[in-house]
Amino acid sequence: MITFEKAYEIVMNSAFSTGSEKVSFMNSLGRVLAGSVVSDIDMPPFNKASVDGFACRKSEQEFELEIIETISAGRTPEKSLGLLQCSRIMTGAAVPSGAECVIMVENSELLPNGKVRFRGPFTKENIAFKGEDIKRGAEVLNTSRLIRPQDIAVMASTGSVTVEVSRRPKLAVISSGDELVEPHEYPVGSRIRNSNAGQILAQTERAGASGTYYGIAGDDEDLTFGIVAKAISENDIVVITGGVSMGDFDFVPSVLERAGVKILFSRVAVQPGKPTTFGVHPDTLVFGLPGNPVSSFTKFELLVRPLIYKMMGFNWEPLNIRLPMKESFMRRFAERMAWIPVRITGDGFVEPVEYHGSAHISALPDADGIVAMPAGLKILEKGELVSVRQI
């Protein structure tokens, strides 16, 4: 049995790069940028009014000014300002030559003689100057970042309509266990619905990989072997849940070996999820996760998700929030490290969710995160600061 930290290190050291491909920027959300994005233009491309108002000279603010034209956004100014002149201008429009500032319309007064007067003076220019946000040729998005909606806006405004992104790892999901039926079926007798496959496909999607479901393998060794071998040949990562414990039908590790997988660990000193198995095949990384839904969920978050990001070149750090415990929390056995599902209360405290063990599937929807308790530690004291890792 190895420590969780060691297991994490082994998994991360097994990562290989999935390479890259070009996609439309509109399809790049959630992907990892595999090259930098460079601007083909200054932003803003011209001196731009940042308010609705009047463009004028700073030194003439206190005089009555003649209005020589109205400049709307998208239209090029036709006139430059002469002495004691201003132009009416809209937000986003190009500032005419001769103007040094824009006085907000709220601070202006139109006079019966058709001129305008300002309440002022004002020092604020209200102009976004050409190139002040982005210079043409500048790198606007660096490589290895996870692309978010705000990045898409930067790509759009800099003309980066095709971007290089890492290929999404292909991940196969296999469920094992004769007791399983698919979610649309009603389980009779001693059967239960397969909740792991949907959950892991969703976790795969959230981590930016592309998941394929290979079905329920049952507890049949040859059938499982056939599905596993096919999944290995078609994917970068294979996740099989169930069948990794010590039961009579827990033959997943031996099936993996038969399929040519070199097992690197099969027991991790962590709770939940002790019987987590991991192995490598020449082009595929294989996980055997415990069947219990809380275990498979947690192990995916802790081991598979960081691996997916690393394979895409994204140096992911989970968001950890440090908050105090609302009440003390005790555990009876402390020989293994534990991850405790917790809730963040409205008043900013941490409290463990009701949790009856790793089969307690309704514990996780109430949890905002998980808190690590190192081996040997039995109690988290009331008021003690703990790091909540978001799930």
Ligand code: AMP
């Ligand atoms: P195993 O890892 O096969 O010993 O399974 C441990 C527990 O998890 C058993 O109670 C199984 O019925 C349950 N289990 C296994 N696979 C799944 C699954 N895909 N969905 C929900 N529960 C499962």
Ligand code: MG
């Ligand atoms: Mg089983």
